[in-house]
Amino acid sequence: MPPDKGLASSHHHGFKMNKTLMMIALTCNATGQEHLPILFIGMYECPQCFNKNYGFQLGYQYCFNSKAWMDRKIFQKGLIRWNNELREKQHKVLFLLDNFKGHEIPPEGVSNINVVFFLPNLTPYVQPLDAGIIRTSKAGYCR
Known part of the structure; x- marks a missing residue:
């Protein structure tokens, strides 16, 4: 006899959907030699998997x-x-972004980052991290 409650990744009658979400943000230069630490964005301040710790x-x-x-x-x-x-290292960078509404420059501006937004229809064609980098990164963190 199956249990009357549980977690499932797809919809089955009598079971709850697994609604755990985690987004990652990857940022690197064109050669991939320099990169920012991966930014994780989750739904909870202190997820259960963090064992009562903060990120x-x-x-x-x-x-x-x-x-x-x-x-x-x-x-x-x-x-x-x-x-x-970047200011401490005395570096300046060109930062290419898609036109997502959340990508908004702070009102005070940024001195060492020149932000350039892709045209709205260009984003699907210019995704440098789609060249296997995203898939490889996900595989490394899903283990």
Whole structure:
């Protein structure tokens, strides 16, 4: 006799859907030699898998919101942090982004990052991290 409750990854009568979401943000230069730490965005401030710890205590860059999506607040916080690191190293970079509405430059601006947005219809064709980098990164973290 099957249990009357459980978790399932697809819909089955009498079982709850697994609604765990986690988004990752990958950022690297054109050669892949330099990259930012992976940013994890989840739905909860302290997920069960963190064993009552916060992401920074475990060495992760972790943010959260109710939908586990990148939003303006998370993007701006990360961009300002990166700009401060670049300023200390006296580096300047060109940052290419799609036109997602959450990719909004902070009002105070960023001194060491020149942000250029792709045209709206160009995004599906210019995805440099789609060249196996995303799949490889996911495989490494899913183990």
